[in-house]
Amino acid sequence: MESLELLGNGFAVALQPQNLLFAFIGCVLGTAIGVLPGIGSAAAIAILLPITFSLPPTPAIIMLAAIFYGTNYGGTITSVLMNMPGEAASVVTCLDGYEMAKKGRAGAALAIAAIGSFIGGTVATIGLVLSAEPLTRAALRVGAPEYFALLVMGTALLTGLASKSFLKSLMMGVLGLLLATVGMDPTAGTPRFTLGRLELLDGLSFVPVVMGLFGVGEILVNLEQRGRNVFQTQLGSLMLTGQDMRRSAGPIARGTLVGFVLGLIPGATSVIASFLSYSLETKVSKTPSRFGKGAIEGVAGPETANNSFVNANFIPLFTLGIPGTASVAMIMGGMMANGLVPGPFLFRDHADFVWAVIASMYIGNVILLVLNLPLVGLWVKLLDVPYSILFAVILGFTTLGAYAVSGSPFDIAVMMVFGFVGYALKKLEFPLAPLVLTLILGPLMERNLRKSLEMGGGDLMILFDRPLSLVVLVIAGAVALLPLLRFFWAQMEVLRSGHGAL
Amino acid sequence: MRTVNTVVAGIFLTLGLAMAFEASKMRYYSSLGPGPGFFPLWLGGALAAVSLLWLVQIRTASADEGTSDLWPGRAGAIRIAAVLGSLGFVSLTIELIGFRLAMLAMLGFLLLTLGRQRLPVTLAVAGAGSFGAHFVLSAWLGVALPNATVGWLAVLGL
Numbered sequence: 001m002e003s004l005e006l007l008g009n010g011f012a013v014a015l016q017p018q019n020l021l022f023a024f025i026g027c028v029l030g031t032a033i034g035v036l037p038g039i040g041s042a043a044a045i046a047i048l049l050p051i052t053f054s055l056p057p058t059p060a061i062i063m064l065a066a067i068f069y070g071t072n073y074g075g076t077i078t079s080v081l082m083n084m085p086g087e088a089a090s091v092v093t094c095l096d097g098y099e100m101a102k103k104g105r106a107g108a109a110l111a112i113a114a115i116g117s118f119i120g121g122t123v124a125t126i127g128l129v130l131s132a133e134p135l136t137r138a139a140l141r142v143g144a145p146e147y148f149a150l151l152v153m154g155t156a157l158l159t160g161l162a163s164k165s166f167l168k169s170l171m172m173g174v175l176g177l178l179l180a181t182v183g184m185d186p187t188a189g190t191p192r193f194t195l196g197r198l199e200l201l202d203g204l205s206f207v208p209v210v211m212g213l214f215g216v217g218e219i220l221v222n223l224e225q226r227g228r229n230v231f232q233t234q235l236g237s238l239m240l241t242g243q244d245m246r247r248s249a250g251p252i253a254r255g256t257l258v259g260f261v262l263g264l265i266p267g268a269t270s271v272i273a274s275f276l277s278y279s280l281e282t283k284v285s286k287t288p289s290r291f292g293k294g295a296i297e298g299v300a301g302p303e304t305a306n307n308s309f310v311n312a313n314f315i316p317l318f319t320l321g322i323p324g325t326a327s328v329a330m331i332m333g334g335m336m337a338n339g340l341v342p343g344p345f346l347f348r349d350h351a352d353f354v355w356a357v358i359a360s361m362y363i364g365n366v367i368l369l370v371l372n373l374p375l376v377g378l379w380v381k382l383l384d385v386p387y388s389i390l391f392a393v394i395l396g397f398t399t400l401g402a403y404a405v406s407g408s409p410f411d412i413a414v415m416m417v418f419g420f421v422g423y424a425l426k427k428l429e430f431p432l433a434p435l436v437l438t439l440i441l442g443p444l445m446e447r448n449l450r451k452s453l454e455m456g457g458g459d460l461m462i463l464f465d466r467p468l469s470l471v472v473l474v475i476a477g478a479v480a481l482l483p484l485l486r487f488f489w490a491q492m493e494v495l496r497s498g499h500g501a502l
Numbered sequence: 503m504r505t506v507n508t509v510v511a512g513i514f515l516t517l518g519l520a521m522a523f524e525a526s527k528m529r530y531y532s533s534l535g536p537g538p539g540f541f542p543l544w545l546g547g548a549l550a551a552v553s554l555l556w557l558v559q560i561r562t563a564s565a566d567e568g569t570s571d572l573w574p575g576r577a578g579a580i581r582i583a584a585v586l587g588s589l590g591f592v593s594l595t596i597e598l599i600g601f602r603l604a605m606l607a608m609l610g611f612l613l614l615t616l617g618r619q620r621l622p623v624t625l626a627v628a629g630a631g632s633f634g635a636h637f638v639l640s641a642w643l644g645v646a647l648p649n650a651t652v653g654w655l656a657v658l659g660l
Binding site for chain 1: 518538540558578605646648
C-alpha cells in the first residue's frame with residue numbers, strides 16, 4: 001500500500017508542466033529516431049544524451065526513459081510500411097506487418113502495435129510498482145559478497161545471451177571490465193593504464209565511449225554501404241475490425257507476460273522477447289499457416305512483448321542497480337552523471353525522483369499512444385530527409401555531446417577512437433552490449449569484490465560461505481560454464497573426427 | 503575470414519597479456535586488502551585466456567565462418583577516413599578556433615564531400631548546426647562552449 005501512496009506522490013511530480021514537457025519531448029525524439037532505419041535505442045540514447053546535461057535529474061531521466069521506449073514504438077513504423085526495421089526488436093514485426101501493409105492494412109497493423117505496446121508497457125510498469133518494495137527490502141539486506149555475486153550473474157547472463165558466439169561475448173565482457181579499470185584505483189588512488197594523460201585519471205568517460213561505439217560506429221557502417229532502396233506502401237485505415245480485436249486479445253496477453261518475465265532477466269534482449277512471442281503465437285494458433293502472410297497476431301504479440309520488456313527492464317535497474325541491456329546501462333550512466341546511484345538506496349534516498357520516473361512511464365505510454373495513432377503519417381514524412389544530410393547532423397550532435405560531458409576536446413578524440421573500434425567490432429560480429437554493460441558495472445564489481453575480500457581477510461571463500469552469494473554464483477557459473485563445456489565438447493569432436501588444424 | 507579472425511584473436515591475446523604485465527607492476531595485495539593490481543591482473547589474464555580459446559576455435563573450425571564483406575573497399579574506406587578525420591580535426595581545433603567555426607568546417611566538409619549536397623543546403627545545415635546550435639545551447643540552456651582563442655578570431659568573439 002505504501003507503494004501506491006508513493007506512486008501518487010510520483011504522479012504529482014511527473015505531472016508538473018516541466019516534467020510532462022520533457023516526457024513529451026523524449027517520446028517525440030525517441031519515436032523520430034526509432035523511425036530512422038539503422039539507429040537502435042542504444043544509439044538513440046547515446047546521441048540524445050547531451051540534451052539532458054543541462055537539466056535537473058528528474059526531467060533528465062524522465063526524458064531518457066521516454067526516448068528509450070519511444071524508439072521501440074518508432075521502430076515499428078518502418079517495419080510495417082517499408083519492411084525495414086527501425087531497430088532490431090522490430091525485425092519480427094516485418095514478417096506479418098509488412099504483409100498486412102501490402103494488403104492495404106498498414107493502418108490496422110500500426111494501430112494494434114500501438115495498442116499492444118500501450119497495454120504491455122502499462123502492465124509492466126504496474127509490475128514495477130508492485131515488485132519495487134519487496135525487491136528493494138531484500139536488496140538492502142545483501143552485503144558486498146552477495147552484490148558482487150549478483151553483478152557476476154548479470155554479466156554472465158548477458159554474455160551468455162548476447163551473441164551466437166559465447167567466446168566473443170565473453171571477450172567483450174572482459175574487455176569492458178578492463179577498460180573500467182582505467183583511471184585512479186578506487187581504494188589507494190594509484191593511476192592505472194592512464195598513458196600519462198591527466199584526462200584519464202578519472203577513468204574513461206562513459207558517454208564518449210558509448211557515443212563512439214554506437215553512434216559513430218553505426219554511422220560508419222551505414223556510410224560504408226552507400227544507397228538505400230526504399231519502397232513505400234499506403235497507410236490505409238487505422239480502424240480495427242471486431243475480428244482483429246478478438247484475434248489480438250490472446251497474443252497481447254501472452255506478449256505482456258513474455259516481455260515482462262524476460263525484462264527481469266539481465267542479458268535478455270527485446271529481440272528475444274519479440275521472437276519468443278512470435279514463436280509462441282505460431283505454436284498456439286489453430287491456423288499457423290496464416291503467419292507470415294499478414295496475420296494480425298504476428299504483429300500484436302511481438303510488439304506487446306517488446307514494450308512490456310522495455311518497461312520491465314527498469315525493475316533490476318531501480319531495485320538492484322543492475323542494467324539489463326546496453327540502453328538501460330546508458331540510462332544508468334545518465335543517472336550516475338546526475339549523482340544518482342541506481343540500486344536499493346535509490347528508493348530510500350531519492351524516493352521522489354524514482355517514483356516520479358515510474359509515474360512518468362504511465363504518462364509516457366499514453367503520450368506514445370496519442371503520438372502513434374493519429375500522427376503516424378507525420379512520422380513517415382521523416383523518412384523523406386535524406387541520409388546524406390542526416391548523418392552529418394547526427395555526427396554534429398554526438399561531437400557536441402562528447403565535448404559537453406566535461407568540456408574537454410580529449411573526449412571527442414575518445415569518441416573518435418571508439419567509433420572506429422565500434423565499427424570494427426560490428427564488422428567482426430562482436431556484440432557491443434556486454435562491453436558497455438561491464439564498462440559501467442566494472443567499478444561496482446571491483447569495489448564489492450575488494451570489500452568482500454577485506455571482510456573475509458583475503459579469503460575468496462567468503463563468496464561461497466554465504467548462502468545467497470553461493471546460489472547466485474552457482475547460477476552464474478552454470479550460465480557461463482554450459483557454453484564453455486559445449487565449446488570443449490565440440491572441439492573434442494572436431495579433433496576426434498580429424499578435421500582439426502591443430 | 504579465418505586469417506582475419508586469427509589476427510584479431512592475436513591482438514586481443516596481446517592486449518590481455520600486456521595489461522596483465524602492466525598490472526603485475528602494481529601492488530597486488532596490501533594490508534587493506536586487494537591492491538590496485540589485483541583486479542586488472544586477473545582480468546588481463548582472463549582476456550588472454552578467452553582469446554586463446556577463441557584462437558583454438560578458429561583454427562579447429564571445419565568451416566570458415568563469418569561475413570565476406572569485411573573490407574570496406576576503396577570508396578568506403580575513404581568515407582570512413584573522412585568521418586574520423588573530421589572528428590579528429592574538431593578535437594584538435596575546437597579550443598583554438600572555437601566551437602562555431604570548428605563545427606561549421608566539419609559539417610560543411612561532410613555535407614559537401616560525403617553528402618554531395620549543394621552549397622545552399624550545406625550552408626543552411628552547417629550554419630544551423632554550428633552558429634544556431636551555439637546560440638541555442640549557450641543562450642537558452644547555459645551550456646559552456648569554447649570561443650576562439652587565436653588572433654583575430656578571438657577579437658571577433660567567435
